[in-house]
Amino acid sequence: TQLLEQSPQFLSIQEGENLTVYCNSSSVFSSLQWYRQEPGEGPVLLVTVVTGGEVKKLKRLTFQFGDARKDSSLHITAAQPGDTGLYLCAGDSGNTGKLIFGQGTTLQVKP
Amino acid sequence: SAVISQKPSRDICQRGTSLTIQCQVDSQVTMMFWYRQQPGQSLTLIATANQGSEATYESGFVIDKFPISRPNLTFSTLTVSNMSPEDSSIYLCSAEGLAGGYYDEQFFGPGTRLTVL
Numbered sequence: 593t594q595l596l597e598q599s600p601q602f603l604s605i606q607e608g609e610n611l612t613v614y615c616n617s618s619s620v621f622s623s624l625q626w627y628r629q630e631p632g633e634g635p636v637l638l639v640t641v642v643t644g645g646e647v648k649k650l651k652r653l654t655f656q657f658g659d660a661r662k663d664s665s666l667h668i669t670a671a672q673p674g675d676t677g678l679y680l681c682a683g684d685s686g687n688t689g690k691l692i693f694g695q696g697t698t699l700q701v702k703p
Numbered sequence: 704s705a706v707i708s709q710k711p712s713r714d715i716c717q718r719g720t721s722l723t724i725q726c727q728v729d730s731q732v733t734m735m736f737w738y739r740q741q742p743g744q745s746l747t748l749i750a751t752a753n754q755g756s757e758a759t760y761e762s763g764f765v766i767d768k769f770p771i772s773r774p775n776l777t778f779s780t781l782t783v784s785n786m787s788p789e790d791s792s793i794y795l796c797s798a799e800g801l802a803g804g805y806y807d808e809q810f811f812g813p814g815t816r817l818t819v820l
Contacts, residue, residue, distance in 0.1 A: 623807055634707075634795050634811035635746070680745060684807040689734055689751070689799065691809055696745040 595619075598681055598694030606702050608670050613697045615681035616663040624664045624683040625691070626655055635680055671701045705730050705801050707812040715818045716786055723782045724815045726796035731776035733800025736809065737769070740793045749794075752779040786819045793817070 597616045605611055615624065623642045627635035639648050641657035641664060648655045652675075654667040668675055678698050682691040706729040716722050726735065735752040750771055751759040758771035773779040783790050793816050797809040 625808060627811075631742075632814075632816075634797075634813045637808060637810060640808055678743060682809075689807060690736070690748060691807060693745045696743075698743055 596681055596683060596692050596694040598697055600697060601695060602698050602700075604700040604702065605671055607672055609701075611668050611671060611699070613666045613679055613681075613699075614663070615665070615694050617683070618662065619686075620661050621683035622661075624657060624661075624681060626664070626666055627680040627682065629678040629680065630676075635678075668699075671699075673701045673703050675699060676701050705732070705798060705810055707796065707798055707810055709796060709812040709815050711815060712813065713816040713818075715820065717820055718787055720786055721782055721784045722786065722817060723780050724794055724796075726779045726781070726812055728777045728798045730801060732798040733776075734798070735773060735779045736797045736799070737771060737779070737781045738795040738797065740795060740814070742793065746795065749781070752781075752796075783817065786817075788819045791817055791819045 599614050603611055623640050625640050626638045628638055629635040639650055639655045641655055644659045644661045646657045652669045656665045676699055678696050680696050681694040684691055708727045710725045714722055737749040738746040739749055740746045748761050749764045749769055752771050752773040754773045754776055768784055770782045793814045795814045796812045799809045
């Protein structure tokens with residue numbers, strides 16, 4: 593069974609702090625996506641990482657794909673209240689066309 | 704990306720009734736999916752909506768309870784049949800295979816929040 597272990601599940605921090613969310617698996621993924629979801633909306637795709645060791649930056653967000661393509665991380669620098677939301681990692685390890693989702697990380701950034 | 708819309712955005716239904724949720728994509732896509740999500744939690748895949756053939760259901764989900772249609776490459780419906788309070792959830796559709804996207808990138812609709820009394 594393919595599993596994506598995402599941690600931490602909950603994170604409450606002050607504005608300006610840094611944080612990292614992890615997504616780990618024993619399976620190899622051809623690509624991995626990160627989504628952010630706000631209450632009442634669907635998940636919004638932030639980034640797709642494809643190559644082992646790849647690093648992508650989206651303003652204050654840095655995404656990394658592990659060398660073996662089994663894990664990924666999301667690092668937020670100087671978090672802001674607008675970063676509050678549910679962060680989800682997802683990947684397809686079997687070329688099935690179906691995504692496996694991590695458990696999600698609920699982030700609250702307090703002003 | 705693409706614009707994906709869902710109707711209705713929310714509904715409150717009585718036990719024993721059925722609700723059909725519509726999902727419309729503004730461009731042709733190869734694959735469409737239906738998910739269920741409890742607020743604040745991750746997504747559970749219900750089924751893959753196949754164009755021109757029967758949907759492929761995940762373990763724990765059956766066609767009699769969640770019939771799905773996909774008459775063309777831009778539209779799909781999910782029906783929640785004979786509803787009970789346990790069916791109260793957010794239902795999301797997604798699309799994959801959009802032009803310019805990676806192979807397995809999925810884009811999501813805004814969701815339908817269903818409450819069953």
